[in-house]
Amino acid sequence: MSTSRHPVALRMERLVGGDVRLLALVMLLPLVDGVFPALILAGALSEPLGAIQVGLLIFGGSATVAVILADMDGTPGEQAAVVLLIGLPLLLLAALEAALAPTIESVLNISIFERFAALVIATIAAQTASATIGDYLPNPVVVIGLGLVASIDPSGLTIRLMTDPILVAHATLAAAVGVAFALTIALTSPYLREYMDIDRFRFGSAVALGLLPLSLLGMAFGQAPLAALIVAALFAIDLPIGGRDDSRPDTDAGDPAVEMGAVTDGGDADNSSERNAKDDSSAYSGDDSTDTAGRAPWL
Secondary structure (H helix, E strand, O other): OOOOOOHHHHHHHHHHOOHHHHHHHHHHHHHHOOHHHHHHHOOOOOOHHHHHHHHHHHHHHHHHHHHHHHHOOOOHHHHHHHHHHHHHHHHHHHHHHHHOHHHHHHOEOHHHHHHHHHHHHHHHHHHHHOHHHHHOOOOHHHHHHHHHHHHEOHHHOOOOOOOOHHHHHHHHHHHHHHHHHHHHHHHOHHHHHHHEOHHHHHHHHHHHHHHHHHHHOOOOOOOHHHHHHHHHHHHHEOOOOOOOOOOOOOOOOOOHHHHHHHOOOOOOOOOHHHHHHHHHHHHHHOOOOOOHHHHOOOO
16 A cells, blocks of 8 residues: 655656665755755744654655655664664754854845745645646755845855754754654554555645745744644554454355356345256156246246
8 A cells, every 4th residue: 555656756766776865865855955944044943843843844754754665675673773874964964054053044135045945845845746746846956046046145154153052952853853753654664554555645744844834934824734744644544443344254245256146147046046946856857848938037
């Protein structure tokens, strides 16, 4: 049930080569494309719940789930070791970017850059939901590049560090939530491959990710993206609740061939044995005067 070969994921896999590097690209990309620093500067990590929301949507989400379940090989323990190998640098880089956020802010026009970052997130959400829609949208790298060109001001560069340790802690918390999410997927991958529909979760997480830039732009969506992600995860799980009764064999139930054999040419299942016995008795009695058409219309 869990197999998903999304065209965007296939292109990324061909680009980077290998499932380990693909997972590293998916999880570390928000640190490289400027989305995570933009979220820090926009105040999306000012609260612990906001940090959890960003960690699940930016570092986790459907891309991480799809790579682990559909592309990675090995036992759950081996997959978890790969996640930890990627997760430790992720934690350090997230804390470093949070500490350097004031320096990044000094060379950017934040109000302009936030809009481009929101557009990047919306583009990624659209590409996640549908590869066909993504073909008509600009590449996120191009969008963030245009945002840097439009908002960068090198003349205002000042080297400053974040003076608010709480914000750095929230940024680290967001990365830790993403790593914990990926670790949970890796450890439960045998069950999720059987009971989880990746494409259904991918579409639901795309809706949640699409709500994030709206809250980034100041609209009152609050924790709606997190709620949408939880609902998507619940609807993507198909547990065998209220299944069939295994105490009685049902190999013949619902088989059209068996039902046709039980009801032969217009007869019914209850009287078929009685008519067969009557046929046998008539055959041995040698009664040739019996009206064949009236006696056995099923013949």
